[in-house]
Structures are given as structure tokens and as C-alpha cells.
Amino acid sequence: MRKFKAGVIGIGFIGVAHVEALRRIGNIEVVAIVNPNDAAEKAKMLCVPKWFDDYREMLDTVDLDVVHICTPNHTHYEIAMYALQKGIHVVCEKPFTTTVKEAQELVAIAKEKGLINAVNFHNRFNPMIYQLKKMIQNEELGEVFSIHGGYVQDWLLYDTDYNWRINSEESGKTRAVADIGSHWMDTVENVTGLKIVEVFAEFTTYHKTRKKLLRPIETFKRSQAASADYEEVPIDTEDIAFLLFRFNNGAKGNATISQMCAGRKNKISLFISGSKQSAEWDSENLNELFLGRRDGYNQIIVKDPSIVHEGTKTIISYPGGHVEGFPDTFKQCFAQIYQSIEGNRSLRDFAIFEDGLRGMILCEKIMESVQIGQWVKVE
Numbered sequence: 001m002r003k004f005k006a007g008v009i010g011i012g013f014i015g016v017a018h019v020e021a022l023r024r025i026g027n028i029e030v031v032a033i034v035n036p037n038d039a040a041e042k043a044k045m046l047c048v049p050k051w052f053d054d055y056r057e058m059l060d061t062v063d064l065d066v067v068h069i070c071t072p073n074h075t076h077y078e079i080a081m082y083a084l085q086k087g088i089h090v091v092c093e094k095p096f097t098t099t100v101k102e103a104q105e106l107v108a109i110a111k112e113k114g115l116i117n118a119v120n121f122h123n124r125f126n127p128m129i130y131q132l133k134k135m136i137q138n139e140e141l142g143e144v145f146s147i148h149g150g151y152v153q154d155w156l157l158y159d160t161d162y163n164w165r166i167n168s169e170e171s172g173k174t175r176a177v178a179d180i181g182s183h184w185m186d187t188v189e190n191v192t193g194l195k196i197v198e199v200f201a202e203f204t205t206y207h208k209t210r211k212k213l214l215r216p217i218e219t220f221k222r223s224q225a226a227s228a229d230y231e232e233v234p235i236d237t238e239d240i241a242f243l244l245f246r247f248n249n250g251a252k253g254n255a256t257i258s259q260m261c262a263g264r265k266n267k268i269s270l271f272i273s274g275s276k277q278s279a280e281w282d283s284e285n286l287n288e289l290f291l292g293r294r295d296g297y298n299q300i301i302v303k304d305p306s307i308v309h310e311g312t313k314t315i316i317s318y319p320g321g322h323v324e325g326f327p328d329t330f331k332q333c334f335a336q337i338y339q340s341i342e343g344n345r346s347l348r349d350f351a352i353f354e355d356g357l358r359g360m361i362l363c364e365k366i367m368e369s370v371q372i373g374q375w376v377k378v379e
Contacts, residue, residue, distance in 0.1 A: 096356025141274030
């Protein structure tokens with residue numbers, strides 16, 4: 001088995017998740033990290049031998065097979081472009097970029113260089129999501145005609161909650177849609193095999209201003225604004241998005257995307273209705289898949305490699321009764337990516353740059369719909 005050397009840029013919540021998942025695969029060594037200000041401290045914490053403040057220095061001086069980009073959205077393009085031009089494979093966090101133009105350029109250079117490129121839409125690797133995809137491919141649900149659900153969190157409920165994602169200069173024109181809605185849309189299109197062809201959207205920015213602490217706060221860490229100095233910052237990105245969809249087979253759907261839903265820490269839900277049966281999946285019960293029938297017993301399928309589809313078994317590591325969750329989706333996604341680098345191109349369930357471009361196109365069309373208040377076609 002080939003050994004790989006990886007570097008991770010951006011060691012916040014997600015960057016640490018990348019490091020941990022890579023180590024679980026077995027043949028990947030995280031040899032260097034990049035993080036502003038506290039790179040040495042982060043490297044010591046994670047037992048990584050090399051650290052840098054500037055990504056260029058790492059990419060110029062360390063022999064890497066793959067770089068993982070876990071930085072704010074507005075930096076993805078420049079880092080990915082620099083890495084690709086140096087012949088390094090790239091795994092990028094979502095949203096892929098902040099504009100369609102940037103995404104198109106990265107797709108083009110990755111093809112030109114012949115490098116493996118991936119976007120971390122890791123929800124594709126939840127075992128029961130994977131199982132649902134196989135069932136739809138086998139026409140077990142019949143013709144899909146209705147899709148609804150959402151992605152809701154509560155980490156931005158208060159006006160004292162502030163993070164770089166709120167700033168459009170760093171996150172892009174959309175916030176909730178690009179940050180978590182992109183996951184929902186990718187999951188739906190990947191699971192059903194359908195494409196969104198029209199969108200209608202409305203945004204709510206509940207907090208017109210937020211209190212930004214004059215010291216950094218990591219993602220999902222509750223601020224202590226009451227006892228610290230802060231500045232009042234105007235907000236130009238959405239807290240909540242309400243989305244309607246039309247799909248290429250005539251199916252219709254809707255989703256609520258919110259970062260202000262009290263008590264819901266990270267809930268993704270998906271309900272698909274077909275002409276034979278319906279299916280429901282919820283990340284708060286992520287090892288279960290509900291199947292609904294009109295003329296028979298309803299059923300709950302649990303994650304168990306002895307009973308699921310043969311294809312689903314390939315992304316399950318533990319026996320039935322042993323929960324697999326968020327960190328496991330990263331591991332399974334990265335395992336496929338590195339197998340592709342090694343030469344196994346038959347496994348390509350992971351999202352590539354073209355899927356990231358697709359996500360940016362959808363975000364752009366959703367924003368256009370918000371601005372004009374009409375349905376917008378997705379080409």
C-alpha cells in the first residue's frame with residue numbers, strides 16, 4: 001500500500017477533523033499544517049512535525065502528495081490554484097469558492113494537470129444515505145415526485161454570535177445557503193440522481209447587526225460578549241433561507257436552511273416520496289432509514305453490513321449496533337479520494353471540483369431569485 005504525505009491548511013474545527021480522519025485511514029501521514037498566528041501551538045497539539053504561517057511556504061518547501069484546504073471561503077481559490085500549479089492533489093472544503101468564475105477556472109486547471117480534485121461533501125458517505133441512493137437506483141421507491149427537508153443549526157441564534165462566515169467578503173454573497181445549504185442540495189442530487197432545474201428563494205436576516213468580539217472566537221464556541229468589548233457590525237448575509245425547487249424529472253421540493261433554530265445543533269433532514277414508497281433520513285438518527293408504505297408495514301432499516309445493499313457495505317467499518325457518524329463520513333470520503341490517487345478510479349462517489357462548481361451555480365441562482373423575487377432557471 002502506498003504511503004501518502006498530506007498537508008492541512010487551516011486548523012480550526014474542520015481542519016482538526018481532517019487531520020483526525022486522515023490518520024484513521026492508516027497509510028496517510030499529516031506532515032505539515034498551516035495556520036495563522038498559532039501554527040506551532042496547533043502542530044504541537046496535533047503532533048504534526050512541521051508548521052507554517054503561510055501556505056506558500058509549506059507548498060514550496062514540503063514534499064506533499066495532497067493538500068487539504070480548510071480555510072475561509074474567500075481563500076479557497078488562490079490556495080487551490082497555487083497547489084494545482086505545483087502538481088499537488090487538492091481536497092477543498094465547501095463551499096468550493098465564492099464565485100462561479102473561480103470555480104470554473106479551478107475545474108479547468110485540475111483537468112489540465114490531470115490531478116485528483118475533491119470537495120468535501122462528506123454527507124454522501126453516511127451509510128444510510130448511501131443505502132437510500134442504492135435503493136433509488138434500483139427503483140425501489142418508484143418514481144420520485146416530492147423531495148423536502150432542510151439543514152438547521154442554532155449556533156448563530158444570538159446577536160452576540162459572530163464568526164467570519166457572517167462577513168460576505170469572506171464567505172461570499174450567501175452564507176447559510178453556501179455553508180450548509182450546499183450540503184443539502186448536493187446530498188439530494190447525489191442520492192436521487194436528479195438535477196435541480198429551477199429555484200425560488202427568500203432570505204431572512206434576523207439580526208441586522210451583530211456584536212463582534214474584539215478577540216477571535218472559534219466556530220461553535222459561544223461568545224462571552226456580555227463581559228468583553230465588542231463592536232456592532234452590520235450584517236449582509238442571510239440567517240435563514242426558504243427554498244423551492246423544480247427537478248429535471250418534474251419532481252418538486254423545498255428546504256429550510258437556518259443557522260438560528262434553537263436546540264438543533266446540526267440537523268439535516270431528507271424526505272423523499274416515490275410512487276412505490278417514501279423514505280426519510282435524519283442526521284439526528286443517522287444510522288436509521290425510515291421507509292413508508294401505503295399498503296404494508298412501515299419499516300426502519302438500521303445500519304448493519306449484514307443486511308444493507310452490497311455497495312453500501314463498502315463504506316461501513318463497524319458491525320450493526322455500533323454507531324458511525326460525522327467523523328466516519330470524513331474517513332470514508334478521504335479513503336476513496338486517496339484510493340483514486342493510488343490508481344483505483346472505479347470508486348468515485350466523492351464530490352469533485354465539477355460538483356463544487358455545480359454548488360456555486362446553485363448558490364448564484366438562488367441569490368438571483370432572492371434579488372428579483374422570481375423563479376430562476378438553473379442551466
